[in-house]
Amino acid sequence: SISRLFSDVSSHSTPSFGIVFDIDGVVLRGDTPIGGSPQALRKLYHDSGPILIPTLTFLNDGALKIPYIFLTNGGGFRESNRASELSKLLGVKISPSQVVQGHSPFKQLVDRYENELVVAVGKGEPAAVMSEYGFKNVLSIDDYASCFDNIDPLAPYKKWTARLTCHDSTTKLVPPKINVHSQRVQAAFVLSDSVDWSRDIQVLCDIFRTGGLPGRNFGHQPQLYFAHDDLAYQAAFPAERLGLGAFRISLEAVFNRVHPHPLEYTTYGKPNPFVLKNAEILLQQLVQSLQHNAHVVSHASAGSHHFKTLYMIGDNPSVDIKGAQQAGHPWFSILTRTGVFKEKENHPQFPANLVVDTVEEAVDYILEKEC
Ligand code: G3P
Ligand code: MG
Numbered sequence: 001s002i003s004r005l006f007s008d009v010s011s012h013s014t015p016s017f018g019i020v021f022d023i024d025g026v027v028l029r030g031d032t033p034i035g036g037s038p039q040a041l042r043k044l045y046h047d048s049g050p051i052l053i054p055t056l057t058f059l060n061d062g063a064l065k066i067p068y069i070f071l072t073n074g075g076g077f078r079e080s081n082r083a084s085e086l087s088k089l090l091g092v093k094i095s096p097s098q099v100v101q102g103h104s105p106f107k108q109l110v111d112r113y114e115n116e117l118v119v120a121v122g123k124g125e126p127a128a129v130m131s132e133y134g135f136k137n138v139l140s141i142d143d144y145a146s147c148f149d150n151i152d153p154l155a156p157y158k159k160w161t162a163r164l165t166c167h168d169s170t171t172k173l174v175p176p177k178i179n180v181h182s183q184r185v186q187a188a189f190v191l192s193d194s195v196d197w198s199r200d201i202q203v204l205c206d207i208f209r210t211g212g213l214p215g216r217n218f219g220h221q222p223q224l225y226f227a228h229d230d231l232a233y234q235a236a237f238p239a240e241r242l243g244l245g246a247f248r249i250s251l252e253a254v255f256n257r258v259h260p261h262p263l264e265y266t267t268y269g270k271p272n273p274f275v276l277k278n279a280e281i282l283l284q285q286l287v288q289s290l291q292h293n294a295h296v297v298s299h300a301s302a303g304s305h306h307f308k309t310l311y312m313i314g315d316n317p318s319v320d321i322k323g324a325q326q327a328g329h330p331w332f333s334i335l336t337r338t339g340v341f342k343e344k345e346n347h348p349q350f351p352a353n354l355v356v357d358t359v360e361e362a363v364d365y366i367l368e369k370e371c
Helices: 037-042 078-089 103-114 124-133 141-144 197-209 246-259 275-294 317-327 359-370
Strands: 019-021 068-071 118-120 135-138 185-190 223-224 310-312 333-338 354-356
Touching: 019 275, 019 359, 037 078, 037 275, 037 359, 068 275, 103 124, 103 185, 103 275, 118 124, 118 333, 124 135, 135 141, 141 197, 185 197, 185 246, 197 246, 275 310, 275 317, 310 317, 310 359, 317 333, 333 359, 354 359
Parallel strands: 019 068, 019 310, 118 135, 118 185, 185 223, 310 333, 333 354
Antiparallel strands: none
């Protein structure tokens, strides 16, 4: 829990700054820590626990000294799962409240769709994520597509797909309360990269052109939400990889050719200014827990924490740096060279306040300046 994270911090050490870390291309490439990220994060905790070894058989158990969160456009897994995975990879104790993914704001839409049939798209466990947010009638696009015979004519050629059967009593893919042949899909949520673009583009076009009942006549387009719109991102391969933005462009291009009205959709994630605003609020809440736990804050002063500087450390100029720039004061952007950006000089269109080689260099700069 947050309170455990801050267990031995006193009011005197409550910092007037906070740090936001991008994940892909800054602290990880694929599943591999980069840029000295384990060492950099360790500097944000009080000394405790064993020396960090990045292959990580144990965690640094010290309490948090500097408020920080991860703000990634990536996702597909529950925040709690992502937090424990990051803890293992990076060797420090990370709380789910410190992990904000592209799709995290989808939970704010739960009132609108709580009992409606919605479809969740993307790698990982997209339906489990949405269920945890409170959506009661959510199906992954895998399970949804499995209910329509021959919806993907290429399925027999896809050697990786297991043959799935709708309403199968042994696997229980689709709960009996959901009948996909009579219940309209009210919205589709794309949480993370599509694993099977051809099937997903086909099925989403079916859903959108028919008003949520594939195989039927034209109908009003259900809502469509994307967790982010990154054209490319840095994974384990040396060159950047196509991201959710590329999938969105493809879906949109195809849909606009097969349907008289253009595709309507909403994208979340960085660089939307509300994402940075939300990050600031979460950091304030972290500091409040810190103070609350140290028994130094009165109710009157709760919520009043003011950051002089918030540092955004990212690798993608048009996403991370643009986001921080648009958010304005008190954001200070730091661009690393470990991901999408690899140039010597600052980015011409979205120049960062500071360019460094690695995340460890960024943290050293911040700590030297602030402490
Ligand atoms: O798919 C993830 C990617 O688009 C961005 O991740 O951590 O760099 O925001 P991140
Ligand atoms: Mg990144």
